[in-house]
Amino acid sequence: FASFRLCAEDNSKARSIGDLLTPAAPFDQKSGRETWTVAFAPDGSYFAWSQGHRIVKLVPWSQCLSSFYGSSGGGLRLSRQNSDGQQKNVPREHTIDCGDIVWGLAFGSSVPEKQSRCVNIEWHRFKFGQDQLLLATGLNNGRIKIWDVYTGKLLLNLMDHTEIVRDLTFAPDGSLILVSASRDKTLRVWDLKDDGNMMKVLRGHPSWVYSSSFSPDSSILCSVGANKAVFLWDMDKYTMIRKLEGHHNDVVCCEFSPDGALLATASYDTRVIVWDPHIGVVLLELGHLFPPPTPIFAGGANDRWVRSVSFCHDGLHIASICDDRMVRFWSIDETSPQAVAPLSNGLCCAFSTDGSVLAAGTRDGSVHFWATPRKISSLQHLCRMSLRRVLSTQEVEKLPVPSRMVQFLSYRII
Numbered sequence: 001f002a003s004f005r006l007c008a009e010d011n012s013k014a015r016s017i018g019d020l021l022t023p024a025a026p027f028d029q030k031s032g033r034e035t036w037t038v039a040f041a042p043d044g045s046y047f048a049w050s051q052g053h054r055i056v057k058l059v060p061w062s063q064c065l066s067s068f069y070g071s072s073g074g075g076l077r078l079s080r081q082n083s084d085g086q087q088k089n090v091p092r093e094h095t096i097d098c099g100d101i102v103w104g105l106a107f108g109s110s111v112p113e114k115q116s117r118c119v120n121i122e123w124h125r126f127k128f129g130q131d132q133l134l135l136a137t138g139l140n141n142g143r144i145k146i147w148d149v150y151t152g153k154l155l156l157n158l159m160d161h162t163e164i165v166r167d168l169t170f171a172p173d174g175s176l177i178l179v180s181a182s183r184d185k186t187l188r189v190w191d192l193k194d195d196g197n198m199m200k201v202l203r204g205h206p207s208w209v210y211s212s213s214f215s216p217d218s219s220i221l222c223s224v225g226a227n228k229a230v231f232l233w234d235m236d237k238y239t240m241i242r243k244l245e246g247h248h249n250d251v252v253c254c255e256f257s258p259d260g261a262l263l264a265t266a267s268y269d270t271r272v273i274v275w276d277p278h279i280g281v282v283l284l285e286l287g288h289l290f291p292p293p294t295p296i297f298a299g300g301a302n303d304r305w306v307r308s309v310s311f312c313h314d315g316l317h318i319a320s321i322c323d324d325r326m327v328r329f330w331s332i333d334e335t336s337p338q339a340v341a342p343l344s345n346g347l348c349c350a351f352s353t354d355g356s357v358l359a360a361g362t363r364d365g366s367v368h369f370w371a372t373p374r375k376i377s378s379l380q381h382l383c384r385m386s387l388r389r390v391l392s393t394q395e396v397e398k399l400p401v402p403s404r405m406v407q408f409l410s411y412r413i414i
Helices: 061-069 379-388 393-397 403-409
Strands: 015-020 038-040 046-052 055-060 094-097 102-109 133-139 144-148 154-158 165-170 177-182 186-191 197-203 209-214 220-225 229-234 239-243 251-256 263-267 271-276 281-287 306-311 317-322 326-331 339-342 346-351 357-362 367-371
Touching: 015 061, 038 102, 038 346, 038 357, 046 061, 046 102, 046 133, 046 357, 055 061, 055 102, 055 133, 102 177, 133 165, 133 177, 177 209, 177 220, 186 209, 220 251, 220 263, 229 251, 251 306, 263 306, 271 306, 271 317, 317 346, 317 357, 326 357, 379 403, 393 403
Parallel strands: 102 165, 165 209, 209 251, 306 346
Antiparallel strands: 015 367, 038 046, 046 055, 055 094, 102 133, 133 144, 144 154, 165 177, 177 186, 186 197, 209 220, 220 229, 229 239, 251 263, 263 271, 271 281, 306 317, 317 326, 326 339, 346 357, 357 367
């Protein structure tokens, strides 16, 4: 089920630490086996991936790490699924059959004191406690199924989308507000504390919506899609803030930095762009094809489409998956990769909760893991992240401090 591998020490080559491999039967079709998404639970307790053929695997992350770093070097051994007599919140492996191909995955956890945004609710079918952990799955038939992670039981079945649900994201504030991105050109906002009530439909994308991501304070949503679309939404008023102009082809993935000061977007135009979302300017471009293609040829048959991007939780590293069979680790202060590793048919990636490991899913239903390049955060950077969690770029620019400090706090000087 899992294999243990180590690469030779090389500063420019990322260190592989292990794999979760899907057994391939002779009759398995290649189509339908894709790992379209991987996800880590907010508390680091679980790792989940869409294994293909309707199946989602949930495994305790600590046991994965024990297998990868353990001295035995044997296969990954996980405990059986929960029985009624077992403690509910003890992480155990689950295999979930979602009934259709799974495109999107997202973990959500509840904060009990965070109230539902709906009013005059007299009763709820579910009472979400502090130890509640949910998994949302977006399916090929347009449905969204919500599962209890600890028991593997289906809780809700949301059915308003008319096309593939390509991506899901929970608000980080523990409100259990869920946003779904679909090929039906819409984003839909759901309140799971109100039994999955659909609160709002966000319209504006001219074509497919590929991905969405909340800012760390849950106030802003970024959504990306076909036709170069990068939109920012005010999630208090449910209105569009602005469109970001800069990509030359479909934009397929987006993620905010941990302090909310930066936004990374990945596109078929062979680039990852790092933006200042508060003022809509490009701060950094990470190219995957040199020389870069002209706008009219961007996204052509060049085998350099960028499939996924993920921001590390240290705020200093970005990972990207590209069709050139490489995974790249970037530092936000350089335009060249800090480390690279081979990866065939990569589709998605995500950093672990502590930022120490990157997981990447592939077309054959497997997941590969690498150790994140180490870089000790400076006190200056930690202070900058603390400030940027509460101050927008406009507020930083009004601070009575030297201009060079303003540039540093605005990530114009790394």
